[in-house]
Amino acid sequence: MTDGGIKVGSHDKGFWDPNNPIKADKKPLASGLSVDQALETAKKHEGAELVVVNADGKASVHSLSVEDGFWSENKQVLISELDRDPNVKQNSAKTPLAIDNNISQAFSGKGAFLVDAKNQSTYLGDDVDQTTPAVKLKDAESYLNNPTQAKVDAAYAIAKDAGNERHIDKKLSGQVLDDLQRDYRQSAPAEQKVALLKPGEAKTKMQGLIGELKTVAGQESTRVGELRSQLQTRTDKWQADLQEPTKKRDVALDAWNTNNNRETKLVTTAAYNLREARFPNVHSLEDTIDNARSHRGQMKSQLENATSNRIQAQNKVNELERLPGEAEGHLQQARQLESDNRGMYVHIQTYTTLTLSQVSSERRSSEREYNRASTDLDFERAKPTKPSSPPPSSGNGSPNGVDPFKPGGGSGSPYGTDPFADSNKYRDSYKIDQLETQVSRLGREVRDLKDRESSLESINLRLAFTKDIDQLSLLFYNLDPIDRMALSQYKDRKDSNERSIASHQRTANDLQSRYNYEINGANRNLSEATSSEEGARGRYSQAEGRVAGLEQNHRDLMANPRPDNHAEVKPFFTAHQKAVEHKEATVGAKAPLTVTRDKTQAVVDEINQVYRGDKGSLDGQISNVQQTLLSEAQGKIGATRNQVAK
Numbered sequence: 173m174t175d176g177g178i179k180v181g182s183h184d185k186g187f188w189d190p191n192n193p194i195k196a197d198k199k200p201l202a203s204g205l206s207v208d209q210a211l212e213t214a215k216k217h218e219g220a221e222l223v224v225v226n227a228d229g230k231a232s233v234h235s236l237s238v239e240d241g242f243w244s245e246n247k248q249v250l251i252s253e254l255d256r257d258p259n260v261k262q263n264s265a266k267t268p269l270a271i272d273n274n275i276s277q278a279f280s281g282k283g284a285f286l287v288d289a290k291n292q293s294t295y296l297g298d299d300v301d302q303t304t305p306a307v308k309l310k311d312a313e314s315y316l317n318n319p320t321q322a323k324v325d326a327a328y329a330i331a332k333d334a335g336n337e338r339h340i341d342k343k344l345s346g347q348v349l350d351d352l353q354r355d356y357r358q359s360a361p362a363e364q365k366v367a368l369l370k371p372g373e374a375k376t377k378m379q380g381l382i383g384e385l386k387t388v389a390g391q392e393s394t395r396v397g398e399l400r401s402q403l404q405t406r407t408d409k410w411q412a413d414l415q416e417p418t419k420k421r422d423v424a425l426d427a428w429n430t431n432n433n434r435e436t437k438l439v440t441t442a443a444y445n446l447r448e449a450r451f452p453n454v455h456s457l458e459d460t461i462d463n464a465r466s467h468r469g470q471m472k473s474q475l476e477n478a479t480s481n482r483i484q485a486q487n488k489v490n491e492l493e494r495l496p497g498e499a500e501g502h503l504q505q506a507r508q509l510e511s512d513n514r515g516m517y518v519h520i521q522t523y524t525t526l527t528l529s530q531v532s533s534e535r536r537s538s539e540r541e542y543n544r545a546s547t548d549l550d551f552e553r554a555k556p557t558k559p560s561s562p563p564p565s566s567g568n569g570s571p572n573g574v575d576p577f578k579p580g581g582g583s584g585s586p587y588g589t590d591p592f593a594d595s596n597k598y599r600d601s602y603k604i605d606q607l608e609t610q611v612s613r614l615g616r617e618v619r620d621l622k623d624r625e626s627s628l629e630s631i632n633l634r635l636a637f638t639k640d641i642d643q644l645s646l647l648f649y650n651l652d653p654i655d656r657m658a659l660s661q662y663k664d665r666k667d668s669n670e671r672s673i674a675s676h677q678r679t680a681n682d683l684q685s686r687y688n689y690e691i692n693g694a695n696r697n698l699s700e701a702t703s704s705e706e707g708a709r710g711r712y713s714q715a716e717g718r719v720a721g722l723e724q725n726h727r728d729l730m731a732n733p734r735p736d737n738h739a740e741v742k743p744f745f746t747a748h749q750k751a752v753e754h755k756e757a758t759v760g761a762k763a764p765l766t767v768t769r770d771k772t773q774a775v776v777d778e779i780n781q782v783y784r785g786d787k788g789s790l791d792g793q794i795s796n797v798q799q800t801l802l803s804e805a806q807g808k809i810g811a812t813r814n815q816v817a818k
Contacts, residue, residue, distance in 0.1 A: 179194070192238050213233050215293075227282045229320060257301060275296065309336060313327070345378050363382055366382065446747075468715040482698070499683040555598055556598060
């Protein structure tokens with residue numbers, strides 16, 4: 173290992189055995205070899221090797237080595253120890269050798285073989301644990317796409333490792349048979365693929381089939397060639413036979429068309445004159461009707477445009493007429509908000525009065541508690557301190573006084589003397605502490621209530637002189653936080669209302685200003701549009717009436733034609749009759765020009781009909797030959813497919 177190598181696996185026998193990495197040299201021992209050559213080259217070298225097969229079927233040989241751990245272990249890479257169990261957990265005792273998946277990709281290859289220290293070889297596949305014989309055969313097939321000799325040799329090597337080398341014979345032969353099935357005449361590409369097969373029964377049968385198909389293709393080429401030659405000869409005769417009759421037909425047809433156009437024009441002119449004689453001035457009247465109808469269409473378009481303009485002008489006026497109502501709506505909302513602001517003073521006055529009454533009541537109650545607690549504190553402080561020795565009245569010299577449970581108890585009471593009888597005579601320090609705390613707390617409450625009461629009184633007093641909430645709000649900063657928050661809500665609400673009032677008033681002013689500025693022009697436009705519509709409607713009515721009158725005149729005229737024997741009609745009737753008769757005699761069904769045209773066309777049609785029959789017969793023979801030989805070739809291909817598949 174001279175270049176550091178690429179890790180391709182590991183050798184690990186378990187807990188007491190170190191995990192030894194297996195690496196392959198980046199630099200190959202040999203490259204550009206066929207797979208068989210590469211495997212033979214690997215077996216000539218000592219130790220294990222990795223044979224990497226590229227996508228083009230060429231292979232390279234890379235030396236493998238097992239790296240030692242703390243000491244020299246001389247481990248070998250043996251296929252018999254290779255872990256190919258699909259279970260996740262490796263049995264390190266039996267199969268300590270693990271090869272990584274997709275190792276060929278590390279060398280830019282497509283597949284890989286492992287050749288061990290005993291010159292045994294195996295195909296690894298992308299997933300070593302999952303590379304079954306079926307997977308190997310599938311990998312081998314992948315080398316048969318656009319096959320070359322190197323790729324086919326690689327496929328044979330992999331299939332041989334899977335134990336089924338004939339699988340490649342079947343697959344590659346199947347490709348060739350599929351190609352021939354589509355077109356059995358393409359024998360050259362088939363021969364190139366068959367040449368890639370290894371010598372054997374499949375190659376022999378495929379070569380024999382291609383020889384037979386060449387014979388069939390030759391027969392088809394010969395027989396079809398003869399028929400196509402006959403068809404070409406017949407086509408040449410048809411074209412030659414058609415030249416002179418086609419010229420005669422074209423001359424006759426041109427003469428007939430020229431005379432027909434002339435005679436048709438004469439008949440049309442005579443018919444026009446006859447109609448004019450039967451219905452005097454009918455053509456002029458019809459032209460006038462057409463012009464009147466066109467004028468009516470123009471007047472209708474003008475009326476539609478005028479109506480559209482009038483509707484738009486009316487909509488504009490309607491839109492502007494709604495503006496004063498919308499402005500009044502905004503002013504009404506502004507007045508409601510102003511009324512709400514005026515009522516805000518009453519809300520502040522009510523809150524201040526009620527809250528002041530409540531605070532005053534709380535202050536008086538707190539003062540009474542404060543006075544009572546202060547009196548109790550002064551009384552307790554005035555008591556003497558409890559003495560540390562017994563009082564002289566004990567009379568028995570006992571430091572503890574008279575035993576209350578001793579018979580007689582030193583008194584006439586059957587229960588003795590009460591030991592707690594004098595407890596209220598002396599100062600109680602614990603009670604003094606409690607009373608001091610209570611007095612301090614009540615004092616603060618009284619002061620806070622007085623401050624709150626004073627601030628509320630100032631607000632209440634100010635309310636008697638002003639209703640300006642903005643001025644009153646300046647006093648809110650001196651209030652108790654509770655009162656300041658409560659009264660500030662009214663101030664905030666009043667400010668919000670004033671902003672809304674200003675907005676509504678601005679909107680109302682804008683709407684009213686727009687109305688005042690635009691309404692006169694809009695009414696003027698509506699008046700003009702209405703006048704234009706009425707004018708357009710009148711013109712359209714006139715045009716409609718003119719068309720109706722002209723159409724009625726036309727109906728009256730057509731209902732009373734002059735008879736053909738009328739003095740002014742008879743000449744035109746006779747001229748029209750002669751024009752029709754002359755046309756019939758010139759280009760009618762029995763006219764010489766028509767007879768000549770039809771005869772020459774019949775000759776051309778007969779030549780074409782005979783040729784179509786002959787051509788159809790020869791095309792049928794060609795098709796029969798091709799179909800017969802195709803069936804024969806397909807039969808041979810099918811028979812060979814069955815033989816190769818066995």
